[in-house]
Amino acid sequence: MTHTPSAGSQDLDRFRRAVEQSASAVFFTDTDGTIQYVNPAFEELTGYDADEAVGRNPRILKSGQLSEEYYERMWGTILDGAVWREEVPNRRSDGGIYYANQTIAPIENGTGEVSGFVAIQNEITEYKRLSSDLDVYETIIQQLEDPVMLQDLDGNFVVVNEAVSDYTGLSTAELIGRDESAFMDEESAAFIADRKRAVLETEAPISYEVTPSFSRTDERRSFSTLRYPYYDADGSLSGTVAICRDFTDLKNREAQLAQYKSAVEGAYDLIAACDADERLLFANGPYCTFHGIDPDSVDGLTLRDVLGEQTYEIAGDRIEQVFGGDSVRYRMQRTHAEQGDRILDIRYYPIGNDGIADIEGSGDASDDSDSVRGSVAIMRDVTDEAEREQHLKVVDRILRHNIRNELNVVHGRAEQIREETDGEIADAADGILAPVERLLETAGKSRAVTEILRKRSDREPVDVAAGCRTAAKWLGKRHPNAHVDVVAPESALAIASPNFGEAIDELLENAVEHAESEAPSVEVRVTEAAESIHVSIGDQNPAISEMDRAILEEGRPPNQLSHGSGLGLWLVYWIVTRSGGSLTVRAVEPQGNLVTIELSRGE
Structure with missing residues (x-):
């Protein structure tokens, strides 16, 4: 008699074939965890044949990376009849590690009791590797200070890093799906759009510079950009990638350098710089002309080559002092091919890691001579001055x-x-x-x-209030009958010549000498403004002559036939002028004069 398979046996057979042919690794265990069955995919994934795995515990797959607490939670879950899903690291038979998404489900018998478990694993090792690499590269991209962006064929942002957000003032979420017109000026946005189209048309990288204005941050920055085509996994062109380098500070430094170079080249002084081996790095036109060298042949020349043996021997000790970290200043007579003997005021400054040191004077510029990388020489022809x-x-x-x-x-x-x-x-x-x-x-x-x-017209902070009080005491000793009233704050600092007190002495002396009274009275008043200091000297004398006023205010007599009234008034004018100040003379009623000096306020 022929046996006809029942529907149940047919379903079971179909289920077995499905499991056998499944791409997922499947294995069954009893309630003690002993493996009862493995499918071919399990053998391929783990490296264990069915004969090696059946009868053993799944611990043969244990990687050692999961804690005992993990296993306790897993067993507690599945023994309670619930499903356990987790991403797990397992070890193959050859010792290699693989990663899988694992699902463990309890198998119940006809009475509802758990009689075993089925575990299904889908390998995700490659996915994990790619995800890890993605995390690494994403972290790197996000940490870069340079803006990095991926844009689609329409020019809209697909991926941007935090640097793009910092410059644009928009979050990464706000940037996605938009283009440059969302945050920069129209001209720059249009320029970049042209560059994107050029990359897509040629499928070749291009580099360019652009200086956009960012509307949200009110900044204007300069970028050097490299943009190249981007292809998807199928090799189809899908957009462009751009990496931008902010070189605003460099551009500004280049502009400043050009200005300084122009100033140095246009200077009357002789200016040159050399490295630690005394080889010229730079020399301006006057320096080259004076020393008879070709400006295009400066590189490689040494100071000994330029100065000559005799001059170098004289200057050698001072040059050595500069490379020891000190600034040096001295005068030296040099012979010019056409102008004959000339006197040069020479200053050497050491160049350290932070630039020129100790600009103000000589000595103790640096305690570490190793930090001196070169020297700058500034020479001024002071023959006429001498x-x-x-x-x-x-x-x-x-x-x-x-x-x-x-x-x-x-x-x-x-x-x-x-x-x-x-x-x-x-x-x-x-x-x-x-x-x-x-x-x-x-x-x-x-x-x-x-x-x-004879002195240089140096200026410094001077307490003119104290100076006026000192001048009044000095006048009282010379003229006991005179009365000088000083109205001034305790201190009033102005920028003036160190000799400013002598100008006050002369004006007070002049006021007393020209007084009609035997007991002359003079008032000195010092007042402070926001940016200036005023010193006023008032008397009750006849009006100061036109000639004396012209000398005091302008440093000249009113006409060529006028004769000077003495050196005192000229001294006042020269001191006030060298102080960077101005002087006015005004007649007051019924009789008297008010001489006012205005100086810049000091700190």
């Missing part, structure tokens, strides 16, 4: 010694004549004494004038 200084010394010596000695002789003889005679002869002697005394006073002031003219 000659003028020598001339002033000669004039000063003549005024203070020769003429003064002769005038003292005349003064002494005139006094002798006045004492030994009377009448018209004695009166004539008086007439001689008055101009001689004025000339002696002028000769005495000549030293102060020549000292001021």
